[in-house]
Amino acid sequence: MDKQTDASMGEMHYYNSVLDLIGDTPLVRLHRVASDVEPIVLAKMEMFNPGGSVKDRIGPAMIESLS
Numbered sequence: 001m002d003k004q005t006d007a008s009m010g011e012m013h014y015y016n017s018v019l020d021l022i023g024d025t026p027l028v029r030l031h032r033v034a035s036d037v038e039p040i041v042l043a044k045m046e047m048f049n050p051g052g053s054v055k056d057r058i059g060p061a062m063i064e065s066l067s
Contacts, residue, residue, distance in 0.1 A: 029042055
């Protein structure tokens with residue numbers, strides 16, 4: 001992954017390619033929903049994937065296998 005940080009822009013993070021976003025789905029802790037259980041409960045935010053689904057990772061793999 002080729003993640004860049006530009007300190008002059010107030011810690012703005014950006015990627016050089018949309019392909020760098022694949023496989024880095026953000027996780028959000030569910031504080032209110034799971035406040036009465038001991039383990040940490042996380043939600044995987046699939047809507048932030050480049051293609052909006054869990055199938056993003058297969059696309060580049062299919063293209064590479066045909067090359």
